[in-house]
Amino acid sequence: MHIEFPADLQKVVAFHGHVCPGIAIGYRLAKAALAALGYQSPDEGDLVTIAESDRCTVDPFQIVLGCTLGKGRLYINNTGKQAFTVGCRKSGRAVRVIQRPYNYTPENDALTRKVLAGEASEAEYQRYRAEREARIREILTMPDAELLTVEQVAAELPGKEMIFNSPCCEFCGEQVMEPWTRLREGKVACIRCAIAVVR
Ligand SMILES: [Zn+2]
Numbered sequence: 001m002h003i004e005f006p007a008d009l010q011k012v013v014a015f016h017g018h019v020c021p022g023i024a025i026g027y028r029l030a031k032a033a034l035a036a037l038g039y040q041s042p043d044e045g046d047l048v049t050i051a052e053s054d055r056c057t058v059d060p061f062q063i064v065l066g067c068t069l070g071k072g073r074l075y076i077n078n079t080g081k082q083a084f085t086v087g088c089r090k091s092g093r094a095v096r097v098i099q100r101p102y103n104y105t106p107e108n109d110a111l112t113r114k115v116l117a118g119e120a121s122e123a124e125y126q127r128y129r130a131e132r133e134a135r136i137r138e139i140l141t142m143p144d145a146e147l148l149t150v151e152q153v154a155a156e157l158p159g160k161e162m163i164f165n166s167p168c169c170e171f172c173g174e175q176v177m178e179p180w181t182r183l184r185e186g187k188v189a190c191i192r193c194a195i196a197v198v199r
């Protein structure tokens with residue numbers, strides 16, 4: 001069965017490169033965080049996300065909330081949990097959203113492993129596709145209370161990106177931002193050149 005995705009979720013799919021349960025969960029978590037902060041749109045707040053996962057679930061936070069890595073609005077503090085703290089730099093308020101425990105059945109797990117190993121028959125592959133699509137539909141339609149938990153937290157939000165001087169490494173000549181420079185024989189070195197000596 002075809003699932004009709006909202007426009008912002010379609011953008012996530014285009015960015016992420018595939019449709020998977022992970023982006024569906026991340027999408028629901030990002031939307032729940034936005035609502036819990038009292039915003040209709042991410043433009044209303046100066047948002048920053050601290051992600052406890054670096055898997056599929058993180059991408060909706062980049063697209064739906066505009067918390068991209070390059071803009072200094074995404075920090076990865078990997079604890080292996082599907083949990084994300086979203087804070088507003090303007091108000092200082094923050095919420096932490098986390099997926100409620102969910103486990104695939106052992107049969108489903110075994111099938112996924114078979115597909116990933118390239119050992120599934122055509123019929124098994126079709127079953128895998130159908131089950132995956134059903135799970136995605138379930139995630140997208142499930143009530144918030146069943147899918148996730150939201151908590152108000154007092155988070156120390158990372159500050160805005162700073163501007164740094166960028167001297168050239170005196171060994172390789174490449175430019176490097178000051179906080180990442182080292183000294184080698186009393187000269188400014190990039191980390192690669194400084195470590196080359198240690199090896
Ligand atoms: Zn994915």
Ligand SMILES: [Zn+2]
Nearest residue numbers: 169172190193
């Ligand atoms: Zn260098």
